[in-house]
Amino acid sequence: MSDNRTMASPLIIGNVTADPPLLLAPMAGVTDRDFRLIVRRIGGVGIVSMEFLSARGLVENDKRWSQLTHFAEEERPLAIQIYGSDAKTMADAAEIVQELGPDVCDINLGCPANKILRGCAGAALLGDPPLVADIVRQVRRRLTIPLTVKIRLGLDNQRVNHLEIGRICQEEGADAITLHPRTAKEKFTGRARWDHIGELVSALEIPVIGNGDVMKPDDAVRMFRETGCAGVMVARGATRNPWIFAQIAARLDGDAAREPSMAERHRLIREHFLTVIEREEETYAMYKLKTFLGVYSQGLPDSLGLRRSIQGLEGPADFIDAIDRYFARAAVATSRAAADAEDQSHAA
Ligand SMILES: Cc1cc2nc3c(=O)[nH]c(=O)nc-3n(C[C@H](O)[C@H](O)[C@H](O)COP(=O)(O)O)c2cc1C
Structure with a gap:
């Protein structure tokens, strides 16, 4: 211990x-x-x-x-x-x-x-x-x-x-x-x-x-x-x-704190939102999704971009699309950054 x-x-x-x-x-x-x-x-x-x-x-x-x-x-x-x-x-x-x-x-x-x-x-x-x-x-x-x-x-x-x-x-x-x-x-x-x-x-x-x-x-x-x-x-x-x-x-316990991957974050938000959408009536579901997108986005890169992307969304299902698109963009940005870093290390 x-x-x-x-x-x-x-x-x-x-x-x-x-x-x-x-x-x-x-x-x-x-x-x-x-x-x-x-x-x-x-x-x-x-x-x-x-x-x-x-x-x-x-x-x-x-x-x-x-x-x-x-x-x-x-x-x-x-x-x-x-x-x-x-x-x-x-x-x-x-x-x-x-x-x-x-x-x-x-x-x-x-x-x-x-x-x-x-x-x-x-x-x-x-x-x-x-x-x-x-x-x-x-x-x-x-x-x-x-x-x-x-x-x-x-x-x-x-x-x-x-x-x-x-x-x-x-x-x-x-x-x-x-x-x-x-x-x-x-x-x-x-x-x-x-x-x-x-x-x-x-x-x-x-x-x-x-x-x-x-x-x-x-x-x-x-x-x-x-x-x-x-x-x-x-x-x-x-x-x-x-x-x-x-x-x-x-x-x-003296161990390292493991950082969740972007894929884990995506899964968590997606599952949370789907639960809300399935159970709640639309107006309340929209209120909940907006609240939680506001709080979850604070831990994410380009959180402002994500928050902007939900402005004007019509219904709860659109939130899922916006989330999926955000994480797809983030995955592309991460792999590009990794490729750039590798190029630089070869050039050095
Ligand atoms: C969105 C939000 C809602 C809160 N609601 C309550 C509440 O219902 N009861 C309460 O005692 N404190 C409430 N608080 C205060 C928190 O429990 C906590 O005391 C405060 O945020 C400081 O802790 P933190 O620095 O970890 O955020 C709320 C805080 C936030 C951000």
Whole structure:
């Protein structure tokens, strides 16, 4: 076993073990069942997270939210995240979540989207520590499964309070906490300040999961080493590269991280899109394909060209043609580049 693996031992959250201690972050619109299954089947991920669910939506049995809650046994361990601003509604929603049968329930105290902040939920709650205590306490009382809380540094640089919020969550019975070390005001700008993850690790007894700017496998190894965190959660790095967990796991075992070939990427996107097209009605399928083309293309050469090629496409099937044409062009470009390199090496 390599030193890295010893440093990153399995993550224990209540009665749930995440091995490797790597988590797919909740991402609204992205970590749906198809994407979670893709990541789970590639391997290397300890826990996968569902897109966040509105506590009020769940309690009011709003169809928009309840249709997101399906998951497959194969996805386990799985976390379901809820957001809201009223402690009683959050507790009622947590009970509904538990009946759905996930392994972990997570509370969102980190979303900086204006729509969520206006409802005084997500990261807005960081500005009201007594309310955080009330929410965590009431939710905890209603759950038997492990409870985690996902936070940011605070509302803004003048109101950084992750240590206070972390202690409150621990006191009120959270089993682990995830920190994305940016303030709500920063949204996704600047760099995630990992030193604050290390601070929280020192301040708490419950496991701290680090999150933010892990885009490459070695970033995760560095986050474990620099912060002493018990787990690493990845969001954008996983949408660009769903192989990232398997790659991090390899690096933790002291092995090289294998890069997926373009043919593997092509197969993954194609199969994902065909699943969406077969199952969903056209308008929703178009929305999903556009969302995923946007995220997948970020890991590809000439991503702008690919995104341009889908503008004005009429129906879902056209997406498959556009993807096939893109990868055929990429294969030609790769073999041309290889031939040029060989010519140059002969000439040298
Ligand atoms: C498209 C998108 C959707 C997100 N949705 C959620 C969400 O539903 N709940 C949540 O706690 N965080 C959400 N986040 C934040 C991520 O979980 C994560 O904290 C953030 O992206 C930082 O991690 P990264 O640098 O690995 O991307 C979302 C992020 C993105 C990019």
